[in-house]
Amino acid sequence: MAKIAFIGLGNMGGPMAANLLKAQHQVVAFDLSDAALSAAVEKGATRAASIAEAVKNADVVISMLPAGKHVRDVYENSVIANAAKGALLIDCSTIDVESARAVASAAAKAGFDMVDAPVSGGVGGATASTLTFMVGGTDAAFARAKPFLQQMGKNIVLAGGAGNGQAAKVCNNMILGISMLAVSEAFMLGKRLGLDAQKLFDVVSTSSGSCWSLVNYCPVPGPVPTSPANRDYQPGFTAAMMLKDMMLSQDAARATGASTPLGAEAAQLYNMLVNRGDAALDFSSIVRMIDGK
Numbered sequence: 652m653a654k655i656a657f658i659g660l661g662n663m664g665g666p667m668a669a670n671l672l673k674a675q676h677q678v679v680a681f682d683l684s685d686a687a688l689s690a691a692v693e694k695g696a697t698r699a700a701s702i703a704e705a706v707k708n709a710d711v712v713i714s715m716l717p718a719g720k721h722v723r724d725v726y727e728n729s730v731i732a733n734a735a736k737g738a739l740l741i742d743c744s745t746i747d748v749e750s751a752r753a754v755a756s757a758a759a760k761a762g763f764d765m766v767d768a769p770v771s772g773g774v775g776g777a778t779a780s781t782l783t784f785m786v787g788g789t790d791a792a793f794a795r796a797k798p799f800l801q802q803m804g805k806n807i808v809l810a811g812g813a814g815n816g817q818a819a820k821v822c823n824n825m826i827l828g829i830s831m832l833a834v835s836e837a838f839m840l841g842k843r844l845g846l847d848a849q850k851l852f853d854v855v856s857t858s859s860g861s862c863w864s865l866v867n868y869c870p871v872p873g874p875v876p877t878s879p880a881n882r883d884y885q886p887g888f889t890a891a892m893m894l895k896d897m898m899l900s901q902d903a904a905r906a907t908g909a910s911t912p913l914g915a916e917a918a919q920l921y922n923m924l925v926n927r928g929d930a931a932l933d934f935s936s937i938v939r940m941i942d943g944k
């Protein structure tokens with residue numbers, strides 16, 4: 652069993668660390684939030700007073716932080732300087748490709764194996780250990796990371812070298828953001844045409860318009876009992892997080908000269924959703940904005 656330093660025990664990191672504890676690893680936890688840290692300690696993690704203390708004897712360091720600036724700060728100012736020689740570094744946060752590659756390069760220069768391993772599957776997937784991990788790094792680093800990722804997820808895909816996990820993640824979430832808008836627009840059009848939501852769901856879910864946003868996460872109440880629409884759009888995945896990911900894909904499109912007109916329009920619409928005060932609601936609440944509510 653390994654000694655794992657876990658940094659960032661929020662909505663995702665908390666249940667991911669809990670699954671490592673269930674797999675009998677020793678987890679030494681650190682978070683700036685005392686509430687998040689205490690919740691992890693209650694599940695069996697050891698409390699660390701700083702990142703330096705958490706990583707100093709760890710075989711593996713795993714982080715699940717909000718954005719690129721947090722990941723750069725944590726790795727460039729604390730982890731790389733204090734981690735034990737030979738430790739494996741795994742960042743599971745969703746961040747920009749450039750930051751992921753910068754941190755991986757600093758880690759490599761200091762002699763560490765590191766992978767970026769962002770996830771798909773949300774809090775439900777983190778809890779049930781059914782996450783998909785999209786991994787960027789060397790074959791050797793991936794081989795070391797895989798057994799740990801398998802204890803927190805189901806599908807583990809090596810997407811290429813450093814930063815390519817993040818590249819796969821921004822592409823996936825651009826599809827998610829756009830497809831949620833497509834489903835929302837179709838349901839609001841259907842409503843105005845006099846179609847019952849359940850009937851439209853029954854047709855589309857078995858037709859060519861079917862997609863994850865419809866089948867697993869239907870934005871109108873009724874057809875999918877577990878979707879946030881049935882709990883007043885409590886997240887789930889917040890509109891603020893979706894906007895962050897849409898902006899990451901737009902930054903990446905600008906940097907590479909890729910044409911993403913629907914991604915650009917979707918980013919603007921999620922920006923409107925956040926600006927009207929719905930940042931903390933689930934991103935599928937965009938259906939209400941489209942409905943004119």
Ligand code: NAD
Nearest residue numbers: 659660661662663664682683684687716717744745773774
């Ligand atoms: P969260 O805000 O619940 O958790 C982040 C945690 O990091 C917080 O507890 C915060 O206190 C801690 N933190 C911030 N800076 C820190 C630092 N310097 N040192 C130590 N701890 C620090 O966010 P989350 O929902 O768990 O998301 C984490 C990451 O996972 C994000 O990058 C997000 O985009 C990604 N993600 C989230 C979901 C989801 O459904 N929530 C799904 C897929 C991916």
